[in-house]
Amino acid sequence: xxxxxxxxxxLSAYLDGELSGKERERLEANIQIDEELRNTLxxxxxxxxxxxxxxxxxxxxxxxxxxxMVGEKDKPRRVFPVLRFASVLxxxxxxxxxxxxxxxxxxxxxxxxxxxxFAESAVEEAEQLEFEAExxxxxxxxxxxxQSMDRLEMEGxxxxxxxxAIISPSVEPAPGLEKLMATALPAPAEEMEDVIGGVTESExxxxxxxxxRDPVTLPDDxxxxxxxxxxxxxxxxxxxxxxALSTGLAAFFLYRKYK
Amino acid sequence: xxxxxxxxxxxxxxxxxxxxxxxxxxDRVYSQAYRVLGESQAADDATQEAFISAYKNLRSFxxxxxRAWLLRIVTNACYDELRRRKRRPTTSLEPLDEDGxxxxxxxxxxxxxxxxxxxxxxxxxxxxxxxxxDKLPTDFRVVVVxxxxxxxxxxEAASVIGKPLGTVKSRLARARNRMRECLQGFWELLPMSxxxxx
Numbered sequence: 001x002x003x004x005x006x007x008x009x010x011l012s013a014y015l016d017g018e019l020s021g022k023e024r025e026r027l028e029a030n031i032q033i034d035e036e037l038r039n040t041l042x043x044x045x046x047x048x049x050x051x052x053x054x055x056x057x058x059x060x061x062x063x064x065x066x067x068x069m070v071g072e073k074d075k076p077r078r079v080f081p082v083l084r085f086a087s088v089l090x091x092x093x094x095x096x097x098x099x100x101x102x103x104x105x106x107x108x109x110x111x112x113x114x115x116x117x118f119a120e121s122a123v124e125e126a127e128q129l130e131f132e133a134e135x136x137x138x139x140x141x142x143x144x145x146x147q148s149m150d151r152l153e154m155e156g157x158x159x160x161x162x163x164x165a166i167i168s169p170s171v172e173p174a175p176g177l178e179k180l181m182a183t184a185l186p187a188p189a190e191e192m193e194d195v196i197g198g199v200t201e202s203e204x205x206x207x208x209x210x211x212x213r214d215p216v217t218l219p220d221d222x223x224x225x226x227x228x229x230x231x232x233x234x235x236x237x238x239x240x241x242x243x244a245l246s247t248g249l250a251a252f253f254l255y256r257k258y259k
Numbered sequence: 260x261x262x263x264x265x266x267x268x269x270x271x272x273x274x275x276x277x278x279x280x281x282x283x284x285x286d287r288v289y290s291q292a293y294r295v296l297g298e299s300q301a302a303d304d305a306t307q308e309a310f311i312s313a314y315k316n317l318r319s320f321x322x323x324x325x326r327a328w329l330l331r332i333v334t335n336a337c338y339d340e341l342r343r344r345k346r347r348p349t350t351s352l353e354p355l356d357e358d359g360x361x362x363x364x365x366x367x368x369x370x371x372x373x374x375x376x377x378x379x380x381x382x383x384x385x386x387x388x389x390x391x392x393d394k395l396p397t398d399f400r401v402v403v404v405x406x407x408x409x410x411x412x413x414x415e416a417a418s419v420i421g422k423p424l425g426t427v428k429s430r431l432a433r434a435r436n437r438m439r440e441c442l443q444g445f446w447e448l449l450p451m452s453x454x455x456x457x
């Protein structure tokens with residue numbers, strides 16, 4: 001009489017303690033009365049014991065994984081062309097910027113410088129004019145105020161209307177000033193009015209002061225864009241140098257490591 | 260060893276952490292592969308392949324027994340290897356009897372050498388068990404190795420092979436019965452207490 005598959009399953013599970021309470025009780029009762037079942041159980045137990053006595057085999061080597069084994073080597077390979085392209089692009093931009101810096105930027109930067117030169121020459125000219133005016137004033141004879149007023153009134157009647165504006169009430173010009181001024185500054189009457197008016201209104205110096213102040217303030221304002229542009233270009237050049245070098249070096253080392 | 264922390268680190272791409280897990284489990288994984296495939300070179304390849312696959316699919320590990328998860332992967336690798344062998348059959352080096360069947364006598368596999376007698380007997384017994392394991396159908400072999408060699412319970416074994424508990428019970432019982440029959444041919448190798456006789 002052979003053992004059925006069902007009995008075999010029950011015996012095997014019984015050995016592993018995988019039978020429920022009822023199943024175990026029923027099987028134990030059968031084992032008591034069935035010798036073949038008892039013998040099979042004993043043999044299965046020995047077989048199981050032998051199987052469990054098998055040692056866990058030692059691996060013949062270590063199975064450590066390397067980046068190359070798990071495909072991580074490909075990551076740097078994918079990054080390499082990107083780094084190389086970035087390096088080349090940064091270098092090209094740097095060259096273009098450098099060429100622009102050499103050939104175009106000086107013109108942009110020199111424009112305010114020329115303005116400054118012009119302003120300086122204007123200041124020198126104004127100083128010269130001031131000096132001449134002082135010289136002329138020094139040469140004028142001293143005239144009493146009352147006498148000069150009379151003369152002025154007399155001459156004023158015959159003078160053109162423009163001349164009236166020249167002499168303001170607050171000013172007491174010296175006698176013969178008008179003539180001398182006319183000879184010293186051979187300009188039309190209206191222009192003379194402006195010049196002398198400027199002299200008289202601001203106690204003889206405002207126009208000159210304005211001309212001296214202008215050259216100082218003008219270059220600062222006009223130079224600012226040139227300086228800003230130069231600064232931006234320099235910063236851009238610096239950034240491009242850093243990018244080109246870092247990406248280039250990174251690409252080089254990656255190539256050396258994974259070639 | 261904080262297994263969970265190592266698994267988390269390995270998931271973040273820390274290969275060193277995974278290599279520490281390999282160090283802890285490589286003997287069990289290799290042992291499973293060897294018992295299923297019965298050949299050291301093939302077991303070596305399957306073990307390596309299993310660890311690579313495990314690392315790449317670490318995100319699919321949902322917790323539970325990491326050992327069971329690894330053994331499942333290596334068992335699948337063994338199935339793949341056995342399928343490859345079926346497609347490209349190789350000539351057996353085992354001696355055949357008059358009927359063309361492999362001789363199951365242990366004499367041809369004994370390697371007396373100069374080892375002490377006990378070691379020789381133990382080695383021969385191990386080879387005999389492996390020989391019988393090789394004779395089992397793959398599905399039976401996988402289950403009996405998982406339960407009787409790896410020491411798993413039925414539930415763990417069921418999770419490894421991805422089959423119901425009843426399948427594990429059934430396959431295990433049949434596998435043990437066939438092993439019992441096979442090992443009776445090697446009775447002279449067995450210690451007295453283990454001899455399978457009535």
